[in-house]
Amino acid sequence: MKTVPIAIAGLVLSAFAIVGVSLVAVTHAATADRIAANDRMTMLKKLEAIVPPGSIGNDPIADRIEVQASELLGSPSTSVYRVRKDGEAVALVLNPVVPDGYAGPIKLLVAVMKDGSLGGVRVVSHHETPGLGDRIEERRTDWVLGFAGKSLDNPSEDKWKVKRDGGVYDQFTGATITPRSVVKAVANTLRFVKAQGNELYTQPAVAATKGAS
Amino acid sequence: MSGQQTYLEIVRNGLWSNNQSLVALLGMCPLLATSTSATNGLGMGLATTAVLTMSNVAISLIRHLVRPEIRLPVFVLIIASLVTAVDLAMQAWFFELYKVLGIFIPLIVVNCIIIGRAEAFAVKNPVNRAALDGLAMGAGMTLVLMTLGGIREFIGQGTLFAQADLMLGSFGKLLMVNLGPDFHGAILAILPPGAFIFLGLLIALKNLVDKRARNRQAALARATPTGAEPQPAG
Numbered sequence: 001m002k003t004v005p006i007a008i009a010g011l012v013l014s015a016f017a018i019v020g021v022s023l024v025a026v027t028h029a030a031t032a033d034r035i036a037a038n039d040r041m042t043m044l045k046k047l048e049a050i051v052p053p054g055s056i057g058n059d060p061i062a063d064r065i066e067v068q069a070s071e072l073l074g075s076p077s078t079s080v081y082r083v084r085k086d087g088e089a090v091a092l093v094l095n096p097v098v099p100d101g102y103a104g105p106i107k108l109l110v111a112v113m114k115d116g117s118l119g120g121v122r123v124v125s126h127h128e129t130p131g132l133g134d135r136i137e138e139r140r141t142d143w144v145l146g147f148a149g150k151s152l153d154n155p156s157e158d159k160w161k162v163k164r165d166g167g168v169y170d171q172f173t174g175a176t177i178t179p180r181s182v183v184k185a186v187a188n189t190l191r192f193v194k195a196q197g198n199e200l201y202t203q204p205a206v207a208a209t210k211g212a213s
Numbered sequence: 214m215s216g217q218q219t220y221l222e223i224v225r226n227g228l229w230s231n232n233q234s235l236v237a238l239l240g241m242c243p244l245l246a247t248s249t250s251a252t253n254g255l256g257m258g259l260a261t262t263a264v265l266t267m268s269n270v271a272i273s274l275i276r277h278l279v280r281p282e283i284r285l286p287v288f289v290l291i292i293a294s295l296v297t298a299v300d301l302a303m304q305a306w307f308f309e310l311y312k313v314l315g316i317f318i319p320l321i322v323v324n325c326i327i328i329g330r331a332e333a334f335a336v337k338n339p340v341n342r343a344a345l346d347g348l349a350m351g352a353g354m355t356l357v358l359m360t361l362g363g364i365r366e367f368i369g370q371g372t373l374f375a376q377a378d379l380m381l382g383s384f385g386k387l388l389m390v391n392l393g394p395d396f397h398g399a400i401l402a403i404l405p406p407g408a409f410i411f412l413g414l415l416i417a418l419k420n421l422v423d424k425r426a427r428n429r430q431a432a433l434a435r436a437t438p439t440g441a442e443p444q445p446a447g
Contacts, residue, residue: 005280005282008280009280009282009283012278012279012283012287013286013287016279016287016290016291017290019294020290020291020293020294021294023294023295023298024294024297024298024301027297027298027301027302028301030305031302031304031305031306034305034306035301035304035305038304038305038308042312129400129404130249130370130400130403130404131369131370131398131400132400139376174400
């Protein structure tokens, strides 16, 4: 092999590498702000869906703390968004992870009102079997909407199970593991909030980072 | 397979005779993974078609600049940068669409149809042909994806084009079919083995149609004495 053609080939290749990287860099710079704004909007919409209408008076995405409670919340670090209106605490929205889904972790968004009842629960992402476990999705069945208004006293704590285990929550035909894990994780979230009490509302918010994640 | 193809042949190749999913069996990973519903299939197909056309055009444009020994790394670079840029741009300016298609975009990078067409066609052809080839090959893959997705969705869940309204607006609602919540279907169709089984059946069906067509032609050739000699069947 001659060295000159190899050198030319190397130069052409690096030229294309530079062009490619520049294209990505320019696009990234041009879009980063808009993408962050879009993510924020999406997150806000999700929050609005699980707290009572009109109850958000602050910016819950900025008024956020990070907590470490992997035992109850399933991930090393969990965000807690604080919803306030006119300076009054309204609700906490947490994003716990269900560690023992049928096919991997399930990410949830759980709103806990000031009185300890649930504002609502949504499934953010999961890998459950299509047609069976995926009935936890709001767009497939109403199952997940059944959590709204429930608390650790209603039903009583030993009833926080699927019906097959003697609790009050429906399981799905052919899929018991998924709802069982979700019910347990929601109950654990309530336990966490109850144990922490007002502390969660009074901690200083984390410094603003690169927008919602 | 060189520059002598007419435009019609390019389209025919893409949609049927050299269909990348049924004949070349390229791009199996995204095909099998995203064909769980007709809507997903359509979304993945459209996104792939867009990237394939763009990459074919880009590669056709630079085909005289690239030395043969480094062409593959250059193609990979171009495809990867294009996909990343498209992903970011959609996320910023077409966010509603991104929410539906977004999960598919990064998967396009692993689709070997893109590099396959770059290598087999775009690098040897002028821009207009390369663009048409991208469109035709993309459309061919979209059809297979949508059909496979539709079959799996219908048998597995009893729906067709579920949630198409998220992608196509009110028109999507017209396409939606639902057998109702009591239809439980054969879950196997939705699971990964179902993808292999139904893809196999689709390929068999295509080969059957081709064989019939060949036999008919051969019979015709035999019937007319002046005709060309019969082609071997099979």
